[in-house]
Amino acid sequence: MTLTNLLTEQAELILAHKIVSSEQVRTIEPKAAQIAGCSMFELMQRAGEAAFKALKQAWPNAMNIIVVAGNGNNAGDGYVLAKLAKQQGINVVVICEKPERELIGDAKQAQLEWQQQGGETQQFAELDYTQFDVVVDALLGTGVTGEVKPAFQAVIQQINRANIPVLSIDLPSGMFANTGQALPLCIDADVTITFIATKPGLVSGIGKEFCGKLIFADLGVGKEFFDIARSRAQLVDWSMLQSLQSRPVHGHKGSFGKLLCIGGNQGMAGAIRLSAEAALRCGVGLVKVYCHESSSISISAGRPEIMLTHKELEAALDWCSCIVVGPGLGQDNWAHQQFSSLFEYLKHHPKPLVIDADGLNLLAAMKDKAAVQNTLARLPALVLTPHPGEASRLLNCNIAKIESDRYLSSQHIAQKYQSVCVLKGAGTIIQMQELHQVRGCFVCKGGNPGMATAGMGDLLTGVVGAFLAQGFTSQKAAVYGVCAHAEAGDRVAIQYGQRGMIASDLLQPLRAIVNGL
Incomplete structure (x- = not known):
């Protein structure tokens, strides 16, 4: 018995249904990108574009958004989204822990492009979030496993209290990706767009509630990723299962x-x-x-x-x-x-x-x-x-x-x-x-x-x-x-x-x- 021999052939091919641990995603993602001929910065751009598309689909009339950025690659995705929104005439405010801090790696490039676009970044503060149409949560990604630091906990609390729509990038900030548990606080998102592979914590238990509507984007490297990755579990519903066999005409109740x-x-x-x-x-x-x-x-x-x-x-x-x-x-x-x-x-x-x-x-x-x-x-x-x-x-x-x-x-x-x-x-x-x-x-x-x-x-x-x-x-x-x-x-x-x-x-x-x- 394998994970897939109950499924239709079409269901087996849907990458969004394959659940993979966050450790595998972080390890295999660069290899998959390399095989696909895609740089990691290009992958970040694709993530930001996919997130912006999800935002526009969910809230087509949103004209005032706030992007809450952290210090890692998740923030880089947020900066790409902010740049795209600004280019389309949307009023965008980006806030982070220390605006003067330069990020590292690909996130640094995304941060620089936001600045070159004329975008400004403000410091975390007690904001009136209700003046915005949507909050974009780009605070924390899949790398968080221990307790979220107090400054970020305070921001998570402010967002949850604001009672306005939230789009989380990759997963709701403060969630442990493999279990869905809060560390100890978690963004309560309306929509979550997750990348490369579906993480275990997004689809079962309290994590399923935290993430709201779940959207998947493989960023164009899904086939290459799953040629290497080992799926931990498989999402399934009735439509994905092979049809029941017809009952024999000569059958009886026994x-x-x-x-x-x-x-x-x-x-x-x-x-x-x-x-x-x-x-x-x-x-x-x-x-x-x-x-x-x-x-x-x-x-x-x-x-x-x-x-x-x-x-x-x-x-x-x-x-x-x-x-x-x-x-x-x-x-x-x-x-x-x-x-x-x-x-x-x-x-x-x-x-x-x-x-x-x-x-x-x-x-x-x-x-x-x-x-x-x-x-x-x-x-x-x-x-x-x-x-x-x-x-x-x-x-x-x-x-x-x-x-x-x-x-x-x-x-x-x-x-x-x-x-x-x-x-x-x-x-x-x-x-x-x-x-x-x-x-x-x-x-x-x-x-x-x-x-x-x-x-x-x-x-x-x-x-x-x-x-x-x-x-x-x-x-x-x-x-x-x-x-x-x-x-x-x-x-x-x-x-x-x-x-x-x-x-x-x-x-x-x-x-x-x-x-x-």
Whole structure:
């Protein structure tokens, strides 16, 4: 399983979707430019031009802009933009820490050309930013890894308080490019234009919020860069995936999987009902729910296609070809009993498994870690779908630690539990693992804040389980499941808006999506 064999050929060629660490970009960028016959100063000019084009597209009527420049190459990009804006009759103010300081390297040349254009540079000060139409953030680039110095923190605070549009160049200043974390403050941009390659921190977690709308420009050296660079991850959405195969004409309900969903403790029938119904809408032939006796009526009401049982778990496990466990399971004695019985069964009868919600909490709490890992290692497919809170329990740390590096956290879960890990959130990460070696990951482009509501995770569990039950590998089931779920949420948001979206709204769009509609 590789990062690209799930994608269409066209999707594989889109450089904007390839995620590369900031260290690789800094190291390989000069080599790529040299191969392409482009000087580093010409590359800086292209960056400034691309940023100016992005500014004009986003704010075509902007006539007063302020460029906040730092001391490195990011500032050079800003000076190029300022020169271009001034040439087009836009009022431009450039501010920096020390106007008398000469920059070095290519940034010095960009600074000199700005000055030769008649441009002036002022010192950082308490400005009334509201007199400008747009702030151009050219303060800090990808080289920042430690805490931003106080003078720059003060400027970042002023910009964020000003409440006017911000264009960030390469990444929002104050962000750690590889994780998206603030150091400790970060520009809250409306638009970010990033160059050469997409950095990991821009597309997942809090970093995705900081950067606003993300624009990519390869500056004409993308092919040369990716001939050398090693992509860390791949952005993906439903439109990029290979189409689902047609179903055989002679197929029957048994041909398309038998999924058992375990959960639905007292008072929590809705969670497992959502998982089961989502699985049906995504094409599983047969779905059975094993639940607490008190939940039976609530689960079956209005959906007679869902089979039910609350007795003889082992018989239900014998019946199924794939298992989902966790939604609405709880953590009381009944839940512990079902989860323990499931693991005892899997020791002798390995089957594809998706674990979510309280299933993850119970997994984290199991005492005999060696026995657990031995059982999990024998499963033909395993997908864990934690949100950051559940991930923190799986790794025995706090949520802040998980969110400080979502890529590393998902990698650790995939390795520890010998699974595919779906770390949910803005820019959900699908981390691959096989034979103790992480093979790479996908980051979902889709989804929206309207999906932050009860039951969405339970729905996703059913979607992933559906693909797994129909014979997909754990990697493919996770990628297709996450992308189909996100696409459904985005379709609902387009039609009705984000506020008020509920999980069951996604059921009909899911059906259309898996049918290529």
